[in-house]
Amino acid sequence: MSIKHSLLALLADGPRSASQLQQQFSDRTQAVWPLNIGQVTQTLGRLERDGLVEVAGTITGANNRPAETHRLTAAGRELLDAWWAAPVHRAATERDELVIKVSLAAHDPDIDLIALLDRQRRSTIRQLRELNRTSRSLDDTRTADRLQVERRILDLEAEARWLDRVEALTNPTTPKES
């Protein structure tokens, strides 16, 4: 998760203090990804250092102490616009344990690969069942928790389809060891 870009996006609505940003982030994402105040203040410090935000003024916080508010600079606005415009590239998993496990099983005549795939499929569908239950309790709106559940359902669906595909493939010929 990019805390930096998230804070810039919230500051586009106007100046905010660190605690206001923390609260607003929590409200808009249903606290799916909790942010502590330390993460917010540290990130704001870095954004200020890099010229992306600047101090806008001071307000009296909830504890009656003065709190600085920050606003976007032109450079911050430019970076935010570029973030909205750019697609997010999902990092490929370099070492997917399941892929490694199946690759090794495919070379090992002592491992029942089909039984391994069946166990994995059951586990995947069990997780899907739990997510289906969760999704039944959520509104059909684009809230963070709904988006998170839908993403996870489709990830698991992809895994189950991958298992089907693996089952349809044949084992490689194991080269003789010297």
Add this chain to the structure above:
Amino acid sequence: MSPTSPAPLELQNVTCVFGDGPRRVVALEDISLTLEPGELVAVMGPSGSGKSTLLNVAGLLQSPTSGRVLIDGVGAADLSPARAALLRRTRIGLVFQHYNLVPTLTVGENVSLPLELDGRNPAECREAARIALQEVGLEGLDDRFPEEISGGQAQRAAIARALIGERRVLLADEPTGALDTTTGDAVLRILRERVDEGAAGMIVTHEPRFAGWADRVIVVRDGRLVDDGGELS
């Protein structure tokens, strides 16, 4: 249900063989399975593994070569063809991928058709259909024809028809196969609700997302039940 009540659907050592000689195909081999009230079972497996044959045998559309199919404890093979047909019509509801609604009948008439075949009076049938359609969120569509409603609505009407009257066994063969994900989810939600109310359901699906609505997933491979690891939770 009392503890001694028979299961709504039970398959005992069912084997189904088609053809003979070099064309002999064992579609199902020694399959035993019990569905309890309130239980939804998903059947998965590769294409041609015997999933649909299993559903057809369970729905009394196909007789097994050996083994028994019991509906509420009654063995279908022990009955005359007419009594077996009556058992199927009054106890089992079937849902197919392409809905199988009769195009020349209205939605309401399609839903009430099983009751009319049972000889119930027309007013009673109409009222039962109205209530059944309301339960699946299709109130007010009684007078439409199948071509005038969407695929998702047609499948919901098919579920209403499958469970109208005393039917407590719901068998569905790829019921979401012709639907998009959102509509398929809505159909599964309704199917799940009907099962939660006490029906026993079996759904053949190749879609893991929809299998996730089931209480139990069984895998059929080469006609054999290879993975019945019990309930999912």
